Amino acid sequence: MPSMDGLYTTSLISIALFLLLFSPSVAVDTIPANQVIKDGETIVSAGELYELGFFSPANSNNRYLGIWFKKISTGKVVWVANRELPLSNTSGILKVTRDGFLQLSCCGDTVIWSSNSSAFVRYINPVAQLLDTGNFVVKDGNSTDETDLIWQSFDYPSDTLLPGMKLGKDFVTGTNRNLTSWKSPNDPSVGHYVDYIDTNGYPQAFLRQGSVMQIRFGPWNGNRFSGEPNEKSNPIYSIEFVFNQKEVYYKFELKSSVVQIICLKWDGIIEMLHWNNRSQDWFVYSTGLIDICNRYGICGPNGICDINKNPPCNCMDGFEPKHEDEWNMADWSSGCQLKIPLDCQAAEVFWKMRGMKFPDTRKSWYNQSMTLGECEIACKKNCSCTAYANLDIKRGGSGCLLWFGELMDLKACEDSQDLYIRMPASLLKGLTGVSEPGFNKMIRVLASVFSILLTLLGLSLAVYASNMKKKRSSMKGRGRRVPSIDRHYSDVEKEDLQLNFFSLSQIAKATNNFSINNKLGEGGFGPVYKGVLENGQEIAVKQLSETSEQGYDEFYNEVICVGRLQHRNLVKILGYCMDGDERILIYEYMSNKSLDLFLFDENRSSMLEWPQRFDIIHGIARGILYLHHDSRLRIIHRDLKASNILLDHNMTPKISDFGIAREFGGDETTSKTKKVVGTYGYISPEYAVHGRFSIKSDVFSFGVLVLEIVSGKKNRDFSCEDINDNLLGHGA
Ligand SMILES: *[C@@H]1O[C@H](CO)[C@@H](O)[C@H](O)[C@H]1NC(C)=O
Numbered sequence: 001m002p003s004m005d006g007l008y009t010t011s012l013i014s015i016a017l018f019l020l021l022f023s024p025s026v027a028v029d030t031i032p033a034n035q036v037i038k039d040g041e042t043i044v045s046a047g048e049l050y051e052l053g054f055f056s057p058a059n060s061n062n063r064y065l066g067i068w069f070k071k072i073s074t075g076k077v078v079w080v081a082n083r084e085l086p087l088s089n090t091s092g093i094l095k096v097t098r099d100g101f102l103q104l105s106c107c108g109d110t111v112i113w114s115s116n117s118s119a120f121v122r123y124i125n126p127v128a129q130l131l132d133t134g135n136f137v138v139k140d141g142n143s144t145d146e147t148d149l150i151w152q153s154f155d156y157p158s159d160t161l162l163p164g165m166k167l168g169k170d171f172v173t174g175t176n177r178n179l180t181s182w183k184s185p186n187d188p189s190v191g192h193y194v195d196y197i198d199t200n201g202y203p204q205a206f207l208r209q210g211s212v213m214q215i216r217f218g219p220w221n222g223n224r225f226s227g228e229p230n231e232k233s234n235p236i237y238s239i240e241f242v243f244n245q246k247e248v249y250y251k252f253e254l255k256s257s258v259v260q261i262i263c264l265k266w267d268g269i270i271e272m273l274h275w276n277n278r279s280q281d282w283f284v285y286s287t288g289l290i291d292i293c294n295r296y297g298i299c300g301p302n303g304i305c306d307i308n309k310n311p312p313c314n315c316m317d318g319f320e321p322k323h324e325d326e327w328n329m330a331d332w333s334s335g336c337q338l339k340i341p342l343d344c345q346a347a348e349v350f351w352k353m354r355g356m357k358f359p360d361t362r363k364s365w366y367n368q369s370m371t372l373g374e375c376e377i378a379c380k381k382n383c384s385c386t387a388y389a390n391l392d393i394k395r396g397g398s399g400c401l402l403w404f405g406e407l408m409d410l411k412a413c414e415d416s417q418d419l420y421i422r423m424p425a426s427l428l429k430g431l432t433g434v435s436e437p438g439f440n441k442m443i444r445v446l447a448s449v450f451s452i453l454l455t456l457l458g459l460s461l462a463v464y465a466s467n468m469k470k471k472r473s474s475m476k477g478r479g480r481r482v483p484s485i486d487r488h489y490s491d492v493e494k495e496d497l498q499l500n501f502f503s504l505s506q507i508a509k510a511t512n513n514f515s516i517n518n519k520l521g522e523g524g525f526g527p528v529y530k531g532v533l534e535n536g537q538e539i540a541v542k543q544l545s546e547t548s549e550q551g552y553d554e555f556y557n558e559v560i561c562v563g564r565l566q567h568r569n570l571v572k573i574l575g576y577c578m579d580g581d582e583r584i585l586i587y588e589y590m591s592n593k594s595l596d597l598f599l600f601d602e603n604r605s606s607m608l609e610w611p612q613r614f615d616i617i618h619g620i621a622r623g624i625l626y627l628h629h630d631s632r633l634r635i636i637h638r639d640l641k642a643s644n645i646l647l648d649h650n651m652t653p654k655i656s657d658f659g660i661a662r663e664f665g666g667d668e669t670t671s672k673t674k675k676v677v678g679t680y681g682y683i684s685p686e687y688a689v690h691g692r693f694s695i696k697s698d699v700f701s702f703g704v705l706v707l708e709i710v711s712g713k714k715n716r717d718f719s720c721e722d723i724n725d726n727l728l729g730h731g732a
Pocket residue numbers: 087088089090091106107
């Protein structure tokens with residue numbers, strides 16, 4: 001193929017000619033040892049993207065050594081060597097010494113600035129080279145190892161993060177790479193703002209102005225900084241965050257041949273800039289401060305910022321403003337506190353918060369190999385632990401992150417990990433929304449164990465429903481929330497109930513003025529006192545603490561509702577008392593108190609013989625059967641647990657605490673509620689997760705109760721040496 005050969009030779013010649021003719025102006029990218037670059041001379045990276053030389057900022061005569069974009073942009077400077085030590089005239093020179101130092105000097109031998117490489121080694125052939133990445137490196141010219149660098153400008157960033165450049169720390173060499181803003185648009189000296197990776201606790205990135213935190217990025221959750229949008233699918237760049245024993249860093253790499261940089265501007269604004277070839281200008285691709293909620297800690301400790309709300313600051317569930325008046329005047333800085341403080345004694349639970357940017361991790365502890373279950377246990381063990389979460393969201397979540405003390409800088413956002421907040425169990429019933437114990441695993445195990453039970457129940461329900469159909473006509477017109485205010489009971493009905501009205505003074509007298517010595521315990525809805533009436537009858541007095549918003553009629557109707565339930569295995573209500581905001585229920589006194597005192601007390605549990613335990617289970621079952629099927633109403637208890645089973649002097653079990661019980665029309669078997677009430681360890685998964693409750697929810701709680709009665713172990717507190725699970729999980 002001569003013609004092709006000819007073409008080839010011709011082009012070779014023309015290339016050679018081109019090189020010959022233009023070689024003086026072909027820029028070099030390398031400075032050999034002991035050769036100098038004078039002001040006015042530059043070196044250019046091989047791909048002609050970057051250029052290094054001396055420059056003056058606008059409106060300034062100071063000379064700086066720097067790197068800027070060569071072909072594009074109007075000389076955007078991305079790195080400055082002598083930021084703090086400008087030259088006043090154009091007599092500066094740059095050279096590479098035999099020791100591998102870069103030296104910027106002026107007027108003879110006055111060294112203005114020098115790169116300080118740690119080793120005092122004489123290199124055979126040190127050279128400085130400007131790479132196409134924008135990295136200015138000093139290396140041994142005879143070394144073939146490209147990564148064997150004596151010095152690199154990427155270790156000393158200015159205000160610009162180029163693709164491939166690391167922001168973070170090298171724990172081995174001690175190098176700390178951070179972005180620092182210029183002092184002003186025309187002054188490259190170090191300004192007020194710094195963007196860096198903080199390694200107190202679990203690493204996260206910060207933008208700081210002086211000593212004031214401005215913005216927090218992170219912590220890294222395996223995919224992205226917590227609270228940031230998922231950038232996995234971004235076609236332009238990808239983000240990498242590495243954290244190991246050797247180093248921690250953040251960097252971004254471009255996926256296509258665009259030009260994009262991150263710049264910390266002199267005024268503290270972090271911008272990702274994109275070069276638009278068509279308009280020949282930079283445009284802001286994204287900026288660090290998207291909304292007010294990105295301001296660090298704007299809502300104070302334990303406050304959540306939600307940009308979709310007005311005002312944006314709110315307390316977390318179960319928390320209230322520390323200073324109500326300040327809070328209401330939009331001064332959120334003092335933040336929120338738990339409505340009931342943690343004291344590490346009372347029962348505590350973890351409230352699951354979804355869609356939350358993780359709080360500041362500077363006071364945190366982490367372990368990359370722990371599971372969520374182990375994490376909960378670890379948090380429970382330490383009284384100052386206030387929250388926990390998975391460290392990494394990849395592969396269904398792994399690792400453990402614990403927070404200590406107040407939780408700072410929470411932000412509501414879509415698509416984030418779950419955060420588990422510690423709080424007293426007594427706070428839980430006031431919370432709306434969906435709550436769930438930390439053990440996801442438990443939920444799954446429970447679901448499988450009880451699916452069998454539920455199937456059986458479903459069958460019996462079907463039979464029951466067909467029976468109900470016949471009776472339905474008589475039930476028609478019955479409201480959903482029965483009894484309602486406008487439902488009237490005939491006087492006959494009232495008398496039927498044999499309910500007594502007690503005056504407050506009568507109750508006060510009976511209970512020794514609600515003396516602490518008479519207090520039997522704290523029910524779900526308030527304290528319970530023992531009292532003795534004038535006729536010598538012993539009573540239990542239940543003060544309803546949180547029902548004060550309830551009207552007279554509603555309370556009265558509720559009393560009647562409960563009063564109409566009469567069964568051997570239900571606690572009998574004797575009367576009620578209403579005075580101002582006081583709402584009091586009077587029950588018969590149970591001399592053996594509640595079942596949990598027997599079950600979970602080592603000394604007393606031996607008093608319970610097997611036949612007795614069986615009788616108790618039997619009794620509870622009969623009580624539930626009555627509530628669900630046999631009573632004139634149809635009641636779902638919703639809070640069956642050992643402490644709500646009272647024992648009389650014969651050890652007959654009696655179900656108590658109908659405070660949150662809910663009545664159903666005969667044809668209703670499930671309902672949905674936004675407010676999940678009940679007790680952890682006893683509430684069924686579908687109720688905990690979806691708020692759906694039905695008589696099945698009670699059956700679930702009953703199942704837990706049976707397990708506890710048989711084993712004498714608390715479901716929630718159960719632990720086995722090698723299996724970190726609860727009683728239910730263990731049984732499975
Ligand atoms: C440049 O400035 C230095 C002091 O910064 C001075 O010593 C030197 O003489 C100046 N050179 C010229 C050519 O003006």
